[in-house]
Amino acid sequence: MNANLKAPFPYFGGKSLVTETVWSAFGDVKNYVEPFAGSLAVLLARPTPVRGPETINDYSCHLVNAWRAIANAPEQLADACVAPVSEVNTEAQHYALVRDEDSLRDRLGDPHYFDIEKATWWIKGACEWIGGGWASGEGPWQWSREHGWQKKRNAGTGVNRQLPHLGNAGRGVNRQLPHLGDAGTGERQLRVEWLTGWFAALADRLSGIRMACGDWKRVTGPSVAYKHGTTAVFLDPPYDSTEYVYGKTINVSEDVREWCAESGANPKLRIILCGRGSEHDSLLDLGWRAEGWKTRKGYSKEGNASEKLWLSPACLDLSVTNHGDLFSTRKGAA
Numbered sequence: 001m002n003a004n005l006k007a008p009f010p011y012f013g014g015k016s017l018v019t020e021t022v023w024s025a026f027g028d029v030k031n032y033v034e035p036f037a038g039s040l041a042v043l044l045a046r047p048t049p050v051r052g053p054e055t056i057n058d059y060s061c062h063l064v065n066a067w068r069a070i071a072n073a074p075e076q077l078a079d080a081c082v083a084p085v086s087e088v089n090t091e092a093q094h095y096a097l098v099r100d101e102d103s104l105r106d107r108l109g110d111p112h113y114f115d116i117e118k119a120t121w122w123i124k125g126a127c128e129w130i131g132g133g134w135a136s137g138e139g140p141w142q143w144s145r146e147h148g149w150q151k152k153r154n155a156g157t158g159v160n161r162q163l164p165h166l167g168n169a170g171r172g173v174n175r176q177l178p179h180l181g182d183a184g185t186g187e188r189q190l191r192v193e194w195l196t197g198w199f200a201a202l203a204d205r206l207s208g209i210r211m212a213c214g215d216w217k218r219v220t221g222p223s224v225a226y227k228h229g230t231t232a233v234f235l236d237p238p239y240d241s242t243e244y245v246y247g248k249t250i251n252v253s254e255d256v257r258e259w260c261a262e263s264g265a266n267p268k269l270r271i272i273l274c275g276r277g278s279e280h281d282s283l284l285d286l287g288w289r290a291e292g293w294k295t296r297k298g299y300s301k302e303g304n305a306s307e308k309l310w311l312s313p314a315c316l317d318l319s320v321t322n323h324g325d326l327f328s329t330r331k332g333a334a
């Protein structure tokens with residue numbers, strides 16, 4: 001496993017805790033598709049060497065732009081990401097990111113296009129932003145096309161305003177480094193070198209993948225999803241009722257479940273669908289099985305808002321691999 005290869009930003013709903021289970025159930029496949037890529041926790045943890053095509057996709061154009069910049073210009077991006085944390089910059093950049101989202105989406109239609117400055121703002125802001133809603137127009141100040149900037153009612157004012165995550169205690173690209181040299185001497189350069197190494201390792205891993213930006217259905221048709229032989233499809237859509245996290249009203253999990261119900265009988269497809277509680281339990285009638293997984297707060301519990309994986313019939317049997325931290329649900333099981 002590539003246990004150390006991680007995204008350089010925190011991401012809501014990241015699946016880093018479940019990657020071992022996922023790859024045990026997928027096994028050695030000829031083709032991999034991840035339509036809701038996010039922080040790429042699952043792809044980055046794929047056991048190496050990998051074989052065959054890998055296709056990722058996400059609707060968020062800022063996220064895809066960030067991954068493209070990492071994959072194509074790791075050194076330039078690393079240099080740009082080493083900059084002080086400044087609340088006023090973060091908010092101004094947030095504004096510009098939200099304002100320019102549509103034009104960025106259009107320009108990403110060119111597979112060679114990426115914007116280093118926006119990628120820098122997005123990655124740094126994701127590491128500095130408090131709470132959810134990064135690059136969605138949410139935050140202490142809220143932006144919408146109709147009303148422009150408006151202060152949120154409970155955002156606090158003046159010295160009580162929420163501060164961004166600050167550099168030294170920071171996350172992702174702002175993470176605190178072990179002491180690297182004489183105090184104050186060349187600290188910036190050392191940080192740039194550290195970040196360049198991280199981005200270059202990611203660029204190396206991403207060098208052969210196909211990266212799309214759009215709706216998940218663009219990468220789940222036959223030509224992407226199973227004409228290349230045994231294919232693993234990891235589906236991690238926003239869960240039912242979590243659309244607000246992305247600042248938009250979208251409800252894709254139902255559509256995804258329908259696609260799973262139609263596609264799950266294909267013996268070439270090993271599909272894993274993420275969700276909560278019992279939202280996808282109708283798949284159990286079609287021979288799928290559900291696995292609860294251990295969250296940072298302990299075991300998820302059945303029957304409530306716990307997180308689960310639903311595995312299609314062609315997935316490998318986890319009972320023959322070493323996964324004592326899971327519990328399974330099959331149709332008819334006690």
Ligand SMILES: C[S@@+](CC[C@H](N)C(=O)[O-])C[C@H]1O[C@@H](n2cnc3c(N)ncnc32)[C@H](O)[C@@H]1O
Binds near residue numbers: 217237
């Ligand atoms: C729960 S997150 C995925 C997290 C990811 N598995 C990880 O480990 O970081 C869901 C992702 O779906 C994306 N998304 C939401 N609606 C989408 C759609 N209709 N098509 C493609 N991606 C979508 C969001 O931008 C978000 O990155």
